[in-house]
Amino acid sequence: MPASVRPRRSALYMPGSNARALEKARELDADVLILDLEDAVAPDAKEQARAQVLAAVAAGGFGRREVLIRTNGLDTPWGHADLAAAARSGAHGVLIPKVESDEAVRQADRLLAAHGAPRELALWVMMETALGMLNAKEIAAASPRLAGLVLGTSDLAKELHAHHTPLRLPMITALGLCLLAARAHGLAILDGVHLDLDDEAGLEASCRQGVELGFDGKTLIHPKQLAAANAAFAPDAASLDRARRIIAAHAEAMARGKAVVLVDGRLVEALHVAEAHRLVALAKAIGAEAVSGTDLPAP
Ligand SMILES: CC(C)(COP(=O)(O)OP(=O)(O)OC[C@H]1O[C@@H](n2cnc3c(N)ncnc32)[C@H](O)[C@@H]1OP(=O)(O)O)[C@@H](O)C(=O)NCCC(=O)NCCSC(=O)C[C@H](O)C(=O)O
Numbered sequence: 001m002p003a004s005v006r007p008r009r010s011a012l013y014m015p016g017s018n019a020r021a022l023e024k025a026r027e028l029d030a031d032v033l034i035l036d037l038e039d040a041v042a043p044d045a046k047e048q049a050r051a052q053v054l055a056a057v058a059a060g061g062f063g064r065r066e067v068l069i070r071t072n073g074l075d076t077p078w079g080h081a082d083l084a085a086a087a088r089s090g091a092h093g094v095l096i097p098k099v100e101s102d103e104a105v106r107q108a109d110r111l112l113a114a115h116g117a118p119r120e121l122a123l124w125v126m127m128e129t130a131l132g133m134l135n136a137k138e139i140a141a142a143s144p145r146l147a148g149l150v151l152g153t154s155d156l157a158k159e160l161h162a163h164h165t166p167l168r169l170p171m172i173t174a175l176g177l178c179l180l181a182a183r184a185h186g187l188a189i190l191d192g193v194h195l196d197l198d199d200e201a202g203l204e205a206s207c208r209q210g211v212e213l214g215f216d217g218k219t220l221i222h223p224k225q226l227a228a229a230n231a232a233f234a235p236d237a238a239s240l241d242r243a244r245r246i247i248a249a250h251a252e253a254m255a256r257g258k259a260v261v262l263v264d265g266r267l268v269e270a271l272h273v274a275e276a277h278r279l280v281a282l283a284k285a286i287g288a289e290a291v292s293g294t295d296l297p298a299p
Pocket residue numbers: 012013014015020021022024025036039040126128151152153154155156192193221222223
């Protein structure tokens with residue numbers, strides 16, 4: 001499945017040290033699972049979490065879900081061993097935190113290759129520092145193994161001394177830089193987490209904003225956040241209906257030798273048709289996966 005139509009509406013973090021969460025992940029309606037060895041795991045539990053995550057990935061049973069392992073940073077006591085272990089774990093991807101330069105991406109790439117990672121193992125990077133944001137363009141272009149960017153808005157807010165506000169204005173420049181870099185280089189991009197587990201309206205608004213900005217999906221910290229992200233990042237019935245009508249009307253216009261047509265009073269050109277095809281393909285992929293339940297090959 002091309003990366004652009006693989007559904008990544010919801011990406012749920014879970015601590016690698018939490019056996020119950022890893023078990024539960026096999027039945028949750030998440031498109032992506034991020035098995036975390038970094039911030040959700042206490043220093044004393046790092047080795048145990050790594051072993052537990054490797055065992056869980058080897059055991060499989062995650063079905064259609066895309067499985068990423070988030071390692072510790074390569075400048076920490078655990079980062080290299082995490083990366084070496086993830087290289088041949090069978091996960092779909094490895095997510096490196098706090099990446100700040102293109103050289104950091106290439107270093108991770110070299111280490112993965114040195115540890116026998118298959119070519120299909122995807123590299124993902126967390127964008128969550130001021131320097132990382134300023135280098136987003138170079139980071140996004142650094143390796144053919146790179147598949148996506150994940151926003152780390154909690155670390156970013158801490159670095160910027162910024163506040164978490166409903167409209168996320170303090171973050172908007174950073175979100176925009178990452179979106180530009182990801183789209184310029186054909187990468188997937190996932191939005192940051194919503195920390196308040198009791199704020200359903202805030203989560204929905206944040207998902208909606210993520211959709212409007214152009215993210216593929218949202219990272220989440222609790223299963224109760226899955227439904228909101230899955231609903232927001234899937235094309236709704238009205239958008240799908242319009243997409244299908246755009247495709248049909250434009251094909252008819254082209255057959256009459258015209259490159260433009262009006263649909264519901266709005267101008268439609270080839271660029272709108274391309275976006276309509278993307279929406280239809282995404283909806284099909286979501287529908288197909290919802291009923292398949294079988295293990296997907298690595299993207
Ligand atoms: C926040 C939590 C610690 C809450 O956990 P808990 O108190 O166990 O919640 P519940 O009792 O409501 O749980 C109900 C059931 O759901 C399971 N559960 C809970 N969370 C998860 C999860 N994330 N994945 C899978 N399953 C989960 C519980 O086991 C319960 O199951 P059952 O026994 O059947 O009832 C907890 O949610 C949690 O640890 N969340 C993840 C935290 C995390 O991973 N943080 C790090 C990533 S965020 C980050 O770092 C962002 C980025 O880097 C940045 O800078 O922004």
